[in-house]
Amino acid sequence: MRKINCLLIDDDADDHEFFKIALEAVPLPTNYLAALDGIRGLELLSSLEESPDFIFLDLNMPLLSGKQCLSTIRKMDGYEKIPVVMFSTSSYRGDIEECQGLGASHFLTKTPDIDELSMIINKVLSEKGLPFKLS
């Protein structure tokens, strides 16, 4: 069975660890791709032959912010429709609305509960018609 490719762009090593643990617990065949900041994330995307199936994008990163990264991704060939889930500590309404305006698919506030994170990722990967704000 084909694996679902999930890319996390986040400058925080701990958050990569949390995400990886949560993703491994999802009962689907998945593949975890990592980029440690926005610039490296964009570099990775343009070097890939096949675009990832889902992109999880941190909001608060040095140099290139998640919002800047998002608008660049949406302008890239073949990336107009790829699901991009914003992944942030913030639950500030202004951020959520701005990301929606920039073409994000969902907004996920980082949760300390790994099981919950795993469940939400599972939903994102397998269900359609989820609300914009995921938790």
Place this chain on the structure above:
Amino acid sequence: MIPMEEKSPRALNNEMRYQRMIDEVQDYAIILLDTEGNIQNWNKGAQKIKGYSEKEILGQNFSIFYLPKDREDGLPFSLISLASSNGRASHEGWRMRKDGSAFWGNVVITALHDENQNVIGFTKVTRDLTERKLAEEQKDRDAKSIELQNKQLEEFAYVTSHDLQEPIRKIRTFINLAKKNIDDQDSVAAYLEKMDRSAERMVLLIKDVLAFSRLSHDHSEFAEVDLNKILSGVLSEFEMLLGEKEAKVSIGDMPIIKGIPIQIHQLFSNLISNAIKFNRSVPEIIISSAIVPADNMQSAPDCSISVADNGIGFSQQYAEQAFQPFKRLTSEFEGTGIGLSLCKRIVENHKGSIAVSSEPDKGTVIQILLPGIPD
């Protein structure tokens, strides 16, 4: 010809008293103008407000009170022609006294007519409302400054709530993970270690947030500060770290400036800390100063101070972000993103400016301009 009616002594007396009244009014300049705007009559108030004596001013055109720019634009003429057609014209604006100083005048020009409704001249009543005008301007400035402070506060509340939440969220996640792996001693120990690191980061953040917010309320007295002494104090605090990294520091002859000593100390402490920290090899730090002549003759020359390093640097396009609170330009090294924003605020408290020029893998130069001490 109709013979002039002889005035009764009583009427004469009234007329004289009326003339006196006008003459003696001090809070209003009351002037009689002919149809061309030439001054026919002058009271005490006019002398007090505009500074000319009656002898100097009679026969002059009233446009002399207007700023050169307003005269060029024909403002005085347009006011009397408006008064001619409408009966009156009012205006508020800056006017000039004899000594060239400006006052804010509230002016009403009223046309005088003969029996056949021909305009035979104008009365011009002027009040000096400079104090009111200045108070209004001050109020506007205060309102703008409060608005700016509120905006800064809002931005600050936003970033602090985000950045301060992050370590707590991580600690909770590590607790969650430790619970799930409670029987695996090694994992639990690793998670405890990570909790500790997050808690440490939290403490650092809170300290920096406090330092930053304290700065805006610090109204300490300015004193003469010898930067040579400040720098040797800062270097002694970094002695251990400098030794560990075998850093080389060279300091030129530094000036004495007017400043808040504790803030100036913090400024250089942050800059030197950055220069040591953001470096993958042996840090070389060069601190120097120069005198910059002021733009005009009145003010003292500025002191320019530069702190240059050979660290990791960054692309110049991020220069502005470098000074924003909590904006970090790298995740490679520990930090809160407060350091340079603190420096900026300190320099601004001292009516100076700070700029950065940087290049990746080459190094960073911080350039500070501070007002010098007048001779």
